[in-house]
Amino acid sequence: MPRNRATASPLFVPRKATRTQQRVARAEFAKARTKARAAQAPSRRREHEGADPELQPSYPASGRPGPASARGGRLRLPKHRMTTAVAGGAYPFLAEAGLGAEGIFIGRDLHAEGSFCYDPFALYNSGRIEGFTNPNAILCGVIGMGKSALAKSIATRAIAHGYKIYVPSDPKGEWTGLAEALGGQTIALGPGLPGKLNPLDAPGxxxxxxxxxxxxxxxxxxxxxxxxxAATVLKRDLLPMEHTGLDVALDLVVADAEATETVPLLGDIAHVLGNPERLDAALGDQAGGLGRAADDLAHAFRRLVHGDLSGMFDAPSTVAFDPAAPMLSIDLSRLGSSGDDTALVLAMTCASAWMEAALADPAGGRRWVIYDEAWRIMRHVGLLERMQQQFKLSRGLGIANLVILHRLSDLLSAGDAGSRGRVLAEGLLADCSTRIIYRQEPDQVQVSMSLLGLTGVEAQAIGALTRGRGLWKVAGLSFIVQHLLHPREKPLYDTDFRMTA
Incomplete structure (x- = not known):
């Protein structure tokens, strides 16, 4: 809206003014501005009268003169170069190479605003990501944040890529329905059930x-x-003579099985350990009272034959492993969940040993091995040793191990600092090139920073993640990923159905 000519500034110039008229108008405006400033100068001087002389600037009120004023020129800064690795560390989530589109679709990369795909086998074979030395992964998060849904989603979608899924221990029976829906196989173990596994079966x-x-x-x-x-039942490390007793007993049982064309059983081991004269006779002059030293071992194995695990692992296997099945899970939910989980751990140990027969088959293809509720494993050195061996051989076996925990401090429950259990647990973490962290409670953030070497930005993120959203640390790269589910997947992965029924 045009202003009134009477109230216009001295610089007002009619729209059709000539250039000469425009120059004259600008000159008149400049004179008026200079006159107004001159009139204001005495009042400004009066404002500063009486002020502390030391606080008065040594340069005019208009600013520092000369080039130091930074007025009327360009600010020139030296160029700085950095590698993409340095940029990724200085600006996490913003400067990184990404994982590419090859692999299993997980969800949406919230910072890159694109799809996020993950395949440990493809990443390892490509060699594109420096520091990605193995296909193993660890997943942790508080209850209700969606870590179980992520694990089951990875398993389901991996089958579509030609991979097979093994769940060597399912303490809550959550994988049974999924395995059946995918055409897989579930073996339920427990007192009174027909399923039996002989952990001493020899793989092909x-x-x-x-x-x-x-x-x-x-x-x-x-x-x-x-x-x-034996160490699980006795709740201690074995003595040297006890190890020797196991060696001798196993050799005697295997020799008897070959002579009778049968298979060795845990019951046979318990029987030989309970016969000290036969153990001493096998070693001859070197026995040194070996038979009596094996008394504790004999009672430990008796639990598997006549105790609460009898009938499950002391007979020839009644179930056959189908290597063509897309998924195999061992359902241990019938063993209960009492405070003493020794029975469950023994069953997990036996089931894992039996499943390793399938993992040793080089023609079995590439496979995922998923350890659900792995916090139970962390308290037992024997199971940690088996897991460590499987992690170390993952590349040779063609498997990717996925360990699921509630919080990273579960790794510290394996024992005191410097103990065998703590070293094994921390070694498992070191053997995982992929770490997936869902929301952690505030008291767990500092532990996560220490174990994973998180930056301040990453530590702040894991304390505020919402449901289905996690921090993915893949070698040296970091991503915040929102897991996306198909409507048909949700009822298969739901672990809260009893709360919402």
Missing amino acids: RPTGVSEEDWTNEVRKRRLLLLASL
Whole structure:
């Protein structure tokens, strides 16, 4: 809206004024402005009269003169160069290379505002990400934030990519419905159930491995299993003579099984350990009272034969493993969830040993092995040793291990600092190139920062993540990812149905 000519400033120039008229108008405006400033100068001087001389500027009120005033020129800063790795550390979530579009669709990268896909096998084979040395992953988050839905989503979508899924221990039976829906296989173990597994079953010899080498490998696996079972029941490390007793008992049982063309059983191990004369006779002059030293072992294995686990692992296997099944889960929910979870841990140990027979098959393809409720494992050194071996051999076996925890401090429950259990638990974390952290309680943020080396921005993020949203640390890269579910997936992954029914 045009202003009134009477109230216009001295610089008002008619729209059709000539250039000469415009110059004259600008000159008159400049004179009027100079006259007004001159009239205001005395009042400004009076304002500063009486002020502390030391506080008066040494330069005119109009500002510092010369080039130092930074007026009328361009500010020139030196150029700075940095690598993408440095930029990614200085500006997390903003400057990173991404994982690409190859792999399993997970959801949406909230900072890049694009799709987020993940495939540990593809990342390892491509070599694009420096520091991605293994396909193992760890997933942790408080209850109700969606970590179980993420694990089941990865399993379901991995099958579409040609991978197979193994769940060696399902303490709550949550994977049974999913396995059945996908055409997989579930083996339920518990008192009174028909399913039986012999953990001493020998896996088939892989192609290219000599008979002698494979016999030694099978013996080593069986000894590791027996030592884990005994240490779990006795709740202590085995003594040297007890290890020798297991060696001798296993050799005697295997020799008897070969002579009768049967398979060795845990009951046979318990029987030989309970016969001290036979153990001493097997070692001859070197026995040194070995038979009596194995008394505790005999009572420990008796629990598997006549105790609360009898009938499940002391007989030949009644179920056959189908290597073509897309998913196999071991349902241990019938074993209960009392304060003493020794029975559950023993069953997990036996089931894991039995499943390793399938993992050793080089023609089995690439597979995911998912350890749900892994916080139970962290308190038992025997299980940690088995997991460590499987993590170390993941590349040779063609498997990707996924460990699911509630919080990272569960790793510290494996024992005191410097103990065997703590070293094994922290070693599992070091052997995971992928760390997925869902929301953590405030008292867990500092522990997460210490164990994962999180930045301040990342630590702040994991304390405020919403449901289905997690921090993905893939080697040196960081992402905030919103997990997305298809409507048909939600009822399969729902673990709160009893709360909402």
